[in-house]
Amino acid sequence: MGRLLTGRRTMTDRPAEPPGNAVQDRLRFLFVLHNHQPLGNFDEVIQALTDRAYRPLLEAVRARPTLKLTLHVSGPLLLWLEHRAPDYLDLIGELVQCGRLELLAGGLYEPILAAIPHEDRIAQITLMSERLRSRFGVRPRGLWLTERIWESAIIPSLIDAGIAYVLMDDRAFLTSGFAPEQLHDYYLTEAEGQSLAVFPIDKSLRYLIPFRPPAEIEAYLRWIVQIGGRLAIAADDGEKFGGWPGTAQWVYTDGWLKGFLDLLEGAGDWLITQTAGEAMEGVRPAGLCYLPTCSYVEMEEWSLGPDGGRRFEELKNRLGADVDRFIPHLRGGHWKHFLVRYPEANRAHKKGLALSRLLPVGRRAAKARLDLLAAQCNDSYWHGIFGGLYLPHLRHEIWRHLARAEALIRRRHKLTVELSDLDSDGAPEVWVSSSRFSAQIQPHRGGRLVEWTDFAGELNLLNTLTRRPELYHDAIRRAAAQPEGAPRQGIPGIHDLQRAAPADLVSALCYDQWERAAFLDHFFVDPEPLSGWAGGRLDERGDFTEALLDYTPTSSGVVLQRSGRVRTESDPNHPILLHKEYTFTENRALMVLYRVQNQGSNRLDVRFGVELNLFLPSLALGHTHMTLGDRRVLLDHPLDADQVERFTVSTQGLSPALHVEVDHPARLYSHLVATVSQSEEDYQRTVQGAAAMPTWDLRLEPGNTWEGRIQVTIE
CATH class of the missing domain: 3.20.110.20 (7-stranded beta/alpha barrel)
Structure with missing residues (x-):
């Protein structure tokens, strides 16, 4: 009953009509x-x-x-x-x-x-x-x-x-x-x-x-x-x-x-x-x-994704001249479906909700809450006619505020490992955090690392974006052969613009086999996998990348393992055991120990690669480079380098830099991850991250085990 005494307008209150x-x-x-x-x-x-x-x-x-x-x-x-x-x-x-x-x-x-x-x-x-x-x-x-x-x-x-x-x-x-x-x-x-x-x-x-x-x-x-x-x-x-x-x-x-x-x-x-x-x-x-x-019809269409969007367009075309009459009764999707289509958006959204539940009391909480409110700015959570989610500097701004908030929340906290379903998909993440960083590992998705936020740098080092089909990619492929329509009086609205699609943009349309993350484990036999891997066509022979791994949290990370299969030239179901152990430290370093054991009765000949997708804010501006030992290389072309023991991804004069070391010389492949998206003006190729994959040739007799370590340090 208390709400009736607030003085707010009720259904019986009406402004009087003014006199004529x-x-x-x-x-x-x-x-x-x-x-x-x-x-x-x-x-x-x-x-x-x-x-x-x-x-x-x-x-x-x-x-x-x-x-x-x-x-x-x-x-x-x-x-x-x-x-x-x-x-x-x-x-x-x-x-x-x-x-x-x-x-x-x-x-x-x-x-x-x-x-x-x-x-x-x-x-x-x-x-x-x-x-x-x-x-x-x-x-x-x-x-x-x-x-x-x-x-x-x-x-x-x-x-x-x-x-x-x-x-x-x-x-x-x-x-x-x-x-x-x-x-x-x-x-x-x-x-x-x-x-x-x-x-x-x-x-x-x-x-x-x-x-x-x-x-x-x-x-x-x-x-x-x-x-x-x-x-x-x-x-x-x-x-x-x-x-x-x-x-x-x-x-x-x-x-x-x-x-x-x-x-x-x-x-x-x-x-x-x-x-x-x-x-x-x-x-x-x-x-x-x-x-x-509901929302405006364009938003409902955008949220559907390419398959639903094509069906929606087909239905509108079937209605022909009656489309305006019936369009109110054609329903598209809900805005929240963007959180389904883009797990990267969902991860930031749910991280904000999780941190809100951890807010302390007092002055520190007020500052942290303001950053959490800032991280709710909508543009980075969806994509339609504008860049939105596809603009890395906007995503970075969201993660920057999440990092600031979590740094305040976890001030003077010791390294902690907990299980929490952070992304609300029904499976727990391993959440590792301290006063200096926050990280998420998904045992149910191959034991991949999907977030590593560095508080000092105020960034998520894995803030990349997966290359996915978009409905307007169909228009890009048609644009070169499609003649312009007849001019009419006035100018076209933003939804009717004819955008040019250069041939190199069409050739850049490729889609990823897996969501971009770090420590994706690949088994393959191709001696020259760079082109296929960069184009989203790696001939994956293992069944680990999307699999559920058994896991045991530790005081500084998690141990994961799984018995699975590898398809080799001699055996389509060769059994192996993959062991993977994350160890985080307080000095902004992560070490991952790998063991691959041949559990079959025949020799195992296969190539093993660990994919890392890394993000620095300057990548999209072309200012980031890689250093191999003492040699600096630009990241504007795919890289194939042998006998690599360490490499660094950095921006000249800016921090942080990411240093990666392996304990066995590796053949390293690397390429930029670039998406093709539309904006209000044109179609754009945008760099979303840098992918690096150290690889090793495994030749294991039955029962033998290969062991290797990868260490990533933030400086």
Whole structure:
């Protein structure tokens, strides 16, 4: 019963309709902008977007005294602007003070609210709201929902954080049964009788603005008036006004923005611009709504992956001219399916949740929690039209904050080994940690090392990305032979861009056989495996890479072993015993002992290799090299070197460096791990890590054992 005494709006509270006036007879146009840049993005990228999109658009609106807008500046971008472009924030403040601009809240670090706990949602929103209040003197009532990922479970969190309204794609309403003509209004939803207003974002306006001529936009707005609509809600990314390909020329140089603002100013007899908060106060809600778990249709398609995406496209093609009519009832995937498709994203997500449960009390906990909240920034957990997960500097920023948080949590802790299902897949990881590092080993996946976070360097040394098929790879393969479509008036939206695909990019499309990690154990017979291994086509003869190994935790690591089979030229099922022992030390070193025993009745002739996939932040910039003894080699070409006893992966002048030593001279193979992904501008080849595999020729008589050690040291 206590919740009824909070003073929040309940389902029986409604704003009264104001007395008849000119505003009531006009269409209320809500111009809502969402400006966001990921945590950790390059300064020059954010500066360019500020100069090309954010600032010129706001200056153009300021010059039109009758126009109003609603603006969301994401927390990561706000933090950057405070230090790098305070004059832009001054411009926002000027418009706020004269009542022409309403600011929206969000999570301070722009998380997917549905993917974080209730307490974290409230903390994220409260931190953002307080920052806006401190800087601009206003506390926001509305919230921009990150990537418009809606789950009804977030409603209590929004209400508890003081949010009165959100904006959500009209698809959510159409999917739940509303007719298109009903969506030029706003509605109330509720949780346990506590109300939250929801404004449907008009998809047609999203696709018209700024890509079509103002005359087409005017025609659509007049149609809304004709059907009795009270609100026209245009809400989308601010980057589309100068930041996306082709938009700077079209919006500013070619005069689209002037024509659009002229339209809004000149339509005063039938249209008025308002902020979302003004509209909510001036118009009664149209009724009640209950929205399904969903997002905008493109996000639902992206989350499906290539196979599901092809089926979705096929179904849309079968519908032909009726696709727009039925698309609300075609469901794609859930945003959280990205955590299934990309285990690297899931690992970071679940690591943050695990560390949250370990937070101590006191001042140290507050600092650690802020880093954990920062690690919830959404961009590195998914991939669609933008780089997202495929951008290593964004993933590095997430792991940097996780490292900072865990370093605070484990300060003065001794080396500890525990079992915990960190990634929520039903099988425990061996979690080894101390005051200097944190590592995860997966006994159920070949005993591989999937995380090794160094607190001093603030990085996960295994933050690589596996090469996987993506739906748009089909388009890359078709692009060279596909003629361009006929030009039309306006410019293409970001989802309709025709991207060039050079031949070398097509040839770079290859996919990994296993998830990238360290200490992947391979058995093969190919005397020249480099090309096949680098191309994801290693002729693996063993059955250990994805197998469950028996394991026994120790005081400093874990011992793993398994009896398995190797397919040799003379025996398709040759039995061997693989023994693997991890030993971590407090001085940032790891030693792995291997034993391979021939358990068959015949001699074993096979090659044994241990794959290491390593990450340094500078790899993607081409600044990392490998040192073999006293010889330095660049990593831009595959490497085949014999009689190697030690090698180093490092960046000149920067730390840390990774030193690898083996106790038997090895033939070393190495190559860069590069993915092909799409961005808002083009297709990109991006270096995600460096793969190295020391190998040995094993010639074992029945019952004999080969023993070798690999030591990796961080300096």
